[in-house]
Amino acid sequence: MARAPKPAGKSGKARTKAAPKAKPQPATRRARKIGKTAPPVRHGPPWDERFVVTAGTIVALGGSDEQVAEALGCDLDDIAFWREEHPAFDRAFERDPRTGGRPTLWDDRNVEIAKGLAKLGATDLDVAQAFGVSVRTIHRWKLEYPEFAEALRLGKEEADSLVEQSLFKRATGYTFDSEKIVTAGGVVQRVETMQHVPPDTTAAIFWLKNRKAADWRDTKNLKHGVDEDDPLADFLKEIGGRTFKPVDK
Structure with missing residues (x-):
C-alpha cells in the first residue's frame, strides 16, 4: 500500500529536510592554523652587526x-x-660559570698575537678589542698567564725602541737611498740617488729634555732668602720673627 504524501505547508510546497549547519571551529584551532601560515610580524629595530x-x-x-x-x-x-x-x-651571551661573565676565550696562540699587536703600538684597550674581550679580561690574563704579560711587555718595548731610533735619526739627520724619475731624450728613466734629511731642531730639543733633563729642562732654580750683607737681613734679625700689629691712633 503506497504511503500518503506529506501535507504541504502554508505556502503549498512540500516540506524538505534542512541541511545540518556547520559546526563552528574553536578559536584556538583557528589561531593555531593561522600561525602556521602567516609569519610573525616583528616591530623591533633592524639587525645590526x-x-x-x-x-x-x-x-x-x-x-x-x-x-x-x-x-x-x-x-x-x-x-x-x-x-x-x-x-x-x-x-656573546655565553657566560663563564666561574665569574658569570663571558668565557675566557683563552688560546695559547694569544701570546704571539698579543706580542705582534704590542709591536704595532697597541694599548691594552686595543688588544682587548682585537680579542673581542674587555680590558678586565686582558688584566686577568696577565695574572693567570705570565707568558702573556711578558709578550705584551716585550712587544711594547720593541715598539718604544723603534720610536726612539726614529726620533734619534730625525734629531741628528740621516741619509737614505732613493730614486727619481727623469725624462732624457723623451725617455722616462729611473735614476738611483741618495737623499739627506737634515737634523730637526725640535726633535733634538725633545730628545735632550727627556734624556738629559738636568741640563736641558726649562725650569730654573730660584734662590729664596736674603744675603747676610743685605740691610734687610739686619732688620729681620732685630724683629726676631715677631709679627707686626696695628697701632691704635
Missing part, C-alpha cells in the same frame, strides 16, 4: 638579557630570534 659587540660588553659586565634588550631598543623576543639567526650574537 654592532649588536654583537654591544651585547658582549653588557654580558661581560654582568648584565642580564633584559638589560641587553633595553640597550638595543628591542624586546626579549627579538633577542631570542637574533640568537637563532646569528651565531656570533648567540655566543
Whole structure:
C-alpha cells in the first residue's frame, strides 16, 4: 500500500529536510592554523652587526638579557630570534660559570698575537678589542698567564725602541737611498740617488729634555732668602720673627 504524501505547508510546497549547519571551529584551532601560515610580524629595530659587540660588553659586565634588550631598543623576543639567526650574537651571551661573565676565550696562540699587536703600538684597550674581550679580561690574563704579560711587555718595548731610533735619526739627520724619475731624450728613466734629511731642531730639543733633563729642562732654580750683607737681613734679625700689629691712633 503506497504511503500518503506529506501535507504541504502554508505556502503549498512540500516540506524538505534542512541541511545540518556547520559546526563552528574553536578559536584556538583557528589561531593555531593561522600561525602556521602567516609569519610573525616583528616591530623591533633592524639587525645590526654592532649588536654583537654591544651585547658582549653588557654580558661581560654582568648584565642580564633584559638589560641587553633595553640597550638595543628591542624586546626579549627579538633577542631570542637574533640568537637563532646569528651565531656570533648567540655566543656573546655565553657566560663563564666561574665569574658569570663571558668565557675566557683563552688560546695559547694569544701570546704571539698579543706580542705582534704590542709591536704595532697597541694599548691594552686595543688588544682587548682585537680579542673581542674587555680590558678586565686582558688584566686577568696577565695574572693567570705570565707568558702573556711578558709578550705584551716585550712587544711594547720593541715598539718604544723603534720610536726612539726614529726620533734619534730625525734629531741628528740621516741619509737614505732613493730614486727619481727623469725624462732624457723623451725617455722616462729611473735614476738611483741618495737623499739627506737634515737634523730637526725640535726633535733634538725633545730628545735632550727627556734624556738629559738636568741640563736641558726649562725650569730654573730660584734662590729664596736674603744675603747676610743685605740691610734687610739686619732688620729681620732685630724683629726676631715677631709679627707686626696695628697701632691704635
